[in-house]
Amino acid sequence: MKIDPQNPADLSAQIAQAIRDAIVSGALIVDERLPSETELSDLFRVSRPTVRxxxxxxxAQSLIRTQRGAAGGAFVNRLNFEDAYSQQITTSTLLLSMNxxxxxTACEARYALERACAALSADRRTPDHLATMRTEIFRQSQPGLTDEAFCTSDVAFHRALVDGAGNPVLSYQLAGAVEAMQPLMNMITFTARSREAIIAMHSKIADALEARDADVVDAALADLETYTRQLAQDVAEQRRKPA
Amino acid sequence: MKIDPQNPADLSAQIAQAIRDAIVSGALIVDERLPSETELSDLFRVSRPTVRxxxxxxxAQSLIRTQRGAAGGAFVNRLNFEDAYSQQITTSTLLLSMNxxxxxTACEARYALERACAALSADRRTPDHLATMRTEIFRQSQPGLTDEAFCTSDVAFHRALVDGAGNPVLSYQLAGAVEAMQPLMNMITFTARSREAIIAMHSKIADALEARDADVVDAALADLETYTRQLAQDVAEQRRKPA
DNA sequence: CAGATTTTATTTGTCTGACATTTAAAAGTC
DNA sequence: GACTTTTAAATGTCAGACAAATAAAATCTG
Structure with missing residues (x-):
């Protein structure tokens, strides 16, 4: 099951891959205990540090968890959404920040995805989701709000929209896109005059969701996308020639 | 920049997090060399194995790469799509296989996403994408095709559709969903009579894309989703009572 | 005998020190 | 000046040891 070729390059990577394959293929099932580090080092004919x-x-990939003590060891981890979320966010952020x-591209993907949620959300959103959206809209209209707080509220609003679709996979995928775009979004909100326009579109979306009118939600999101991309372009332009 | 609290739990995890934060925040930039392992162990007051x-x-997260030799060391890695892909696929596969x-849910997300690509793809698909789709449809209609090959071709077809949108982020997100669903999809194709229906829908999609008719693509995908979910349900039913 | 306590064995977490291997730069040679 | 050799620095690997946590076994106590 877990053999290892004798090419002496990156032993720990090879061993990790062998175990990873065993997990993904189902040879090792959830909560199953792996052999102890000593046993693994015997099995693969390597030292314990290498196994470790x-x-x-x-x-690091949340594929296993370890526990100390007598009945301890390494166990196959049941991957949960939280772990998947944070990995997705890290990856997305780096993909964007490293150019x-x-x-x-990220913005287009984000809105394409969000618009895909719109129809489902119009169908399934609960009063809770609507209440969250209304609360965030109200918060956004407060005059003293910092740009950062506005942006956080903006994210929460869209999050509620997506969560309204009731599909955790979609929520998870969108989380990555949105979180990654967060820094630039923050910069966008510095152009303060944009707030009331954004709030108006948010209100339109919330109203349409309340009326379960998917088409209007879609149209409003399309407007918001156009607006966001225009603002981003303006910001990018300004950064190019700051003088 | 990289300090470490003295709580003596999971030192290596803490150090990894500190460096990860430095990378994500931009304090360490792409291709920058990290201090050597010995220097890091001095910096964090831990041993070299812990640093390693x-x-x-x-x-494991493709955040750094290492190089041996005199001018070697650990360097901040420019995250590329291939790495992000494989991580996404591993994560998605496990989320699904571990229930x-x-x-x-995965199917709904996958088609919602794919339908989100449809409009973009109708707009931007090149003759290359169309040719790929036609080729795969032809392959699918060959009588001697194994279930596995049919499924592979099916994936290639949808891949071409999504790639037609010209947005790598969407391609990357869909790859995870599709790859994760692959095993069950394979099982679905065992119900052999379904092939001609699938091929008919594929043809309809290809025709509509050629005509740049996004609405028809969307409708065909909706049909395909309904069909797929029905088949999956049947397969699940059969597995519950195999006798 | 039942329950609480202590002991013990197992396992991960960490450290020290060493050697092997790779690789680029410095030193030496013609 | 171009080529070869040497050297130094860095990662990769190993061996052995101890610390700390933890569950099970053994022991003690009422």
Missing amino acids: EALKRLA AVSFD | EALKRLA AVSFD
């Missing part, structure tokens, strides 16, 4: 490096690689992805 | 475990955690997500 392999296990830490897997732990592997342009803001425009 | 921390670095391996980061390497954190139902097939129905």
